[in-house]
Amino acid sequence: MKSMKTYVAAAITVSAVVATAPVVNAQETSAAASPTAPSSSSNRAANRELAKRVQTALYKQKGMDWSDVHAIARSGKIYLVGMVPKQAQIDLAGKVAEGVSGVTSVQNNLTVEEEGH
Structure with missing residues (x-):
């Protein structure tokens, strides 16, 4: 037992x-x-900071309407989303975003706003 x-x-x-x-x-x-x-919270903070710098660079472009443009950052890659009144702004937004320190690539998903909207 x-x-x-x-x-x-x-x-x-x-x-x-x-x-x-x-x-x-x-x-x-x-x-x-x-x-x-790096922790996920520090990654999120870095992404927010980079997106903010891109938005600031866009707003510094005088005479352009950036009110419906948003920058989203993911590990150095910038996604531009929203609508602008002219095709020229789409091209300018991509160039401005590429020129911001820390941006590794830009995916420009901006569209031209249709008349009357």
Whole structure:
């Protein structure tokens, strides 16, 4: 009877160790990666800052209507979305965005606003 209790206790102990080993390793792996990898909140902050700099550069272009133009940043890539009154503004917006420090590429999704809208 005593050997059966010892066997069951040993089996439970081994099971507990085996069950927790992957969890411990997963925690160690992600903890080791955390110091070198930028956090998602710092990525979001950097994206917001870059988009803001592009928007500011656009607004500095005098005589143009940028009210319906929005810049979205994702890891250096800028997406321009919205509507402008003239095709020339689409081209200018792309060039201005490319000239902002930190921009690696620009996807210009601007469209010309239809008459009467």
